[in-house]
Amino acid sequence: MPAQxxxxxxxxxxxxxxxxxxxxxxxxxxxxxxLLDTMRAGPGSVGVAAPQIGATLRVCVVDVSGSRxxxxxxxxxxxxxxxxxxxxxxxxxxxxxxxxxPDYTGDVERATTITVRFRDGEGTERxxxxxxxxxxxxxxxxxxxDGILFLDRIVSLKTGLFRRKNxx
Amino acid sequence: xxxxxxxxLAHYAVTVxxxxxxxxxxxxxxxxxxxxxxxxxxxxxxxxxxxxMILIVSHEKPFSxxxxxxxxxxxxxxxxxxxxxRTLSPDEVAYQAPEGELCMVSVYGSDRPGIIYRVxxxxxxxxxxxxxxxxxxIGTKEEPVYVLMLEAALPEGIVVEDVAAxxxxxxxxxxxxxxxxxxxxxSL
Numbered sequence: 001m002p003a004q005x006x007x008x009x010x011x012x013x014x015x016x017x018x019x020x021x022x023x024x025x026x027x028x029x030x031x032x033x034x035l036l037d038t039m040r041a042g043p044g045s046v047g048v049a050a051p052q053i054g055a056t057l058r059v060c061v062v063d064v065s066g067s068r069x070x071x072x073x074x075x076x077x078x079x080x081x082x083x084x085x086x087x088x089x090x091x092x093x094x095x096x097x098x099x100x101x102p103d104y105t106g107d108v109e110r111a112t113t114i115t116v117r118f119r120d121g122e123g124t125e126r127x128x129x130x131x132x133x134x135x136x137x138x139x140x141x142x143x144x145x146d147g148i149l150f151l152d153r154i155v156s157l158k159t160g161l162f163r164r165k166n167x168x
Numbered sequence: 169x170x171x172x173x174x175x176x177l178a179h180y181a182v183t184v185x186x187x188x189x190x191x192x193x194x195x196x197x198x199x200x201x202x203x204x205x206x207x208x209x210x211x212x213x214x215x216x217x218x219x220x221m222i223l224i225v226s227h228e229k230p231f232s233x234x235x236x237x238x239x240x241x242x243x244x245x246x247x248x249x250x251x252x253x254r255t256l257s258p259d260e261v262a263y264q265a266p267e268g269e270l271c272m273v274s275v276y277g278s279d280r281p282g283i284i285y286r287v288x289x290x291x292x293x294x295x296x297x298x299x300x301x302x303x304x305x306i307g308t309k310e311e312p313v314y315v316l317m318l319e320a321a322l323p324e325g326i327v328v329e330d331v332a333a334x335x336x337x338x339x340x341x342x343x344x345x346x347x348x349x350x351x352x353x354x355s356l
Binding site for chain 2: 043044045046047067069094095096097098099105133136137140141150
């Protein structure tokens with residue numbers, strides 16, 4: 001499956017709440033392949049959620065193993081269908097950027113440790129505990145499934161949102 | 169925001185400063201709106217009792233900064249605002265990709281003259297580019313505490329640990345705390 005173009009805000013799909021997946025069939029398996037290919041094609045990308053490629057379904061993929069922030073602490077490639085956070089702990093601020101909101105980064109507070117329950121690509125129910133950058137990435141991608149962008153989580157524009165371009 | 173091409177527009181930096189009161193932002197935005205200016209970027213905050221605005225605005229040519237100042241005259245007099253405008257060259261509004269690792273430097277200690285100078289001069293000598301800087305006087309009247317927070321983009325060859333080390337001398341000399349941490353954005 002080829003990498004898909006990433007939708008950018010204000011595309012309306014990015015603000016929609018995605019539907020739960022009832023059955024992992026060929027359509028969903030195709031979507032998962034598209035998400036993995038899209039994530040691998042994006043320079044430095046560590047995750048993609050289905051709405052970012054136009055599908056309002058609760059599916060996302062995360063892999064922080066290739067990132068310097070996550071290489072020491074990760075679960076490898078995570079395919080998450082209907083993910084649900086069942087426990088969260090701690091709080092830390094990280095400056096996030098999003099492929100769907102190019103040119104901006106923002107300081108977002110996220111839980112430092114989460115327990116997330118989901119079905120993997122084979123339909124097996126899994127529950128993992130993630131921390132650090134992997135936890136941040138999972139929370140960021142799961143937000144997309146609820147139509148939430150990191151812009152919705154910035155507390156202060158003055159101290160929280162940064163334009164990638166600037167005036168000399 | 170306009171979708172017009174940048175090269176077909178004239179850009180101006182407009183600054184507005186005045187004693188804080190309700191309505192300064194609305195009055196400023198109203199003048200620019202009536203002029204047909206597009207606010208491309210802006211930052212406004214209260215400094216002491218002064219409300220301060222910096223705006224990057226664009227307008228289709230032909231247009232002049234004199235026209236901007238002229239249109240502001242009434243509002244400026246009525247609200248006690250000082251308004252200035254500067255024409256920006258196309259080079260000044262050109263896109264700049266982010267470069268280098270970003271770090272946040274936090275400085276705090278008993279208030280005394282020279283803290284900003286010593287810290288920023290140390291960075292300037294090493295070609296470290298400050299991209300954002302804020303200061304605040306906190307604490308009590310008897311024991312004022314000065315807080316400075318800045319963001320900087322590090323040139324090639326300088327890492328966050330180097331920045332922390334370069335402040336060792338200033339920390340002792342000025343009796344201030346200085347911490348440095350990486351804030352390079354993560355792409356998700």
